Amino acid sequence: MRLATWNVNSLSIRLPQVLDWLAANPVEVLVLQELKLTDDKFPAQAFTDAGYHAQWHGQKTYNGVALLSKSPATDVVKNIPGFEDDHARVIAGTVEGIRVIGGYFPNGQAPGSDKFAYKMRWLDALREWVRGELAAHPSLVLMGDYNITFDDLDVWDPVGLRETIHCTTEERTQLQALIGLGLTDSVRLFPQPEKNYSWWDYRDLAFRRNRGLRIDHILVSEALKARATACAVDKLPRKNERPSDHAPVVLTLA
DNA sequence: ATGTCAAACCTCGTTTGA
Numbered sequence: 393m394r395l396a397t398w399n400v401n402s403l404s405i406r407l408p409q410v411l412d413w414l415a416a417n418p419v420e421v422l423v424l425q426e427l428k429l430t431d432d433k434f435p436a437q438a439f440t441d442a443g444y445h446a447q448w449h450g451q452k453t454y455n456g457v458a459l460l461s462k463s464p465a466t467d468v469v470k471n472i473p474g475f476e477d478d479h480a481r482v483i484a485g486t487v488e489g490i491r492v493i494g495g496y497f498p499n500g501q502a503p504g505s506d507k508f509a510y511k512m513r514w515l516d517a518l519r520e521w522v523r524g525e526l527a528a529h530p531s532l533v534l535m536g537d538y539n540i541t542f543d544d545l546d547v548w549d550p551v552g553l554r555e556t557i558h559c560t561t562e563e564r565t566q567l568q569a570l571i572g573l574g575l576t577d578s579v580r581l582f583p584q585p586e587k588n589y590s591w592w593d594y595r596d597l598a599f600r601r602n603r604g605l606r607i608d609h610i611l612v613s614e615a616l617k618a619r620a621t622a623c624a625v626d627k628l629p630r631k632n633e634r635p636s637d638h639a640p641v642v643l644t645l646a
Numbered sequence: 647a648t649g650t651c652a653a654a655c656c657t658c659g660t661t662t663g664a
Contacts, residue, residue, distance in 0.1 A: 401664085402652055426664085428653070453653055454663070499664060507663095539664095593664090594650035637651080637664080 393645050394419040397494065397535040397608055399638035403427040407435050409632055414442055419642065420462050421487050423494025425537045427456030434458070451480040457494050461487045475517035490616065491529035493522065495536035503560050515566040523573050526613060534575060535610040537638060540567045542577060546606035548587065558607055575611035578623035578643045590625050591638045599630055610643045619645040
């Protein structure tokens with residue numbers, strides 16, 4: 393089975409591309425980020441017609457996440473339990489025995505900013521919640537737009553971007569703390585192209601020049617790591633007209 | 647050196663966030 397994550401940067405704008413992508417890539421699970429729509433505007437019927445069950449957690453203008461699955465999701469959770477948050481950033485559900493957590497991690501704007509402090513608090517809360525989820529669900533995947541690079545391999549200009557947002561030691565320490573729970577970066581389990589990124593700024597012809605970052609990740613528990621047979625970024629949708637700035641990442645399980 | 651996109655609204659330009 394295949395599971396995927398994609399930050400669509402407005403589902404209203406990107407719905408046709410998501411439906412086209414699902415038709416070409418009929419993954420069992422797809423989590424979406426940055427829906428940028430309220431719950432009443434979610435295109436549930438379009439996904440039903442495409443053969444997907446949907447769970448969603450949206451808000452006006454910003455953020456918003458969804459969980460699409462061929463089999464229905466159970467035990468659905470929206471946002472991090474016990475963590476007060478104005479933003480719709482997390483959706484979780486159990487699909488075919490796998491605990492699926494989709495997240496749109498805070499951007500953080502700049503080190504030292506209020507938004508950076510919020511990012512750190514949010515990551516603390518996420519980690520403690522995921523720790524419990526892992527204990528309850530050995531087969532678990534945590535995927536989405538993390539807005540954090542693991543290391544310089546994930547950065548097109550590691551010198552120029554040293555200690556800037558997405559690349560700071562503080563953020564990377566948080567990411568390693570998630571790994572420390574017993575999770576593994578699926579992409580790095582398999583050989584990858586050089587300069588393998590998942591996001592490219594809309595400006596400066598960044599995609600054409602491959603000036604990107606790998607900030608969209610699929611982390612798997614030990615039980616799922618044992619089942620993983622492939623994981624890759626699908627750059628094709630980034631070549632669409634009016635693309636999202638992010639490309640999907642797809643994990644294949646035996 | 648510069649080069650974008652999407653949404654909201656005191657709405658057809660400007661601001662905010664990414």
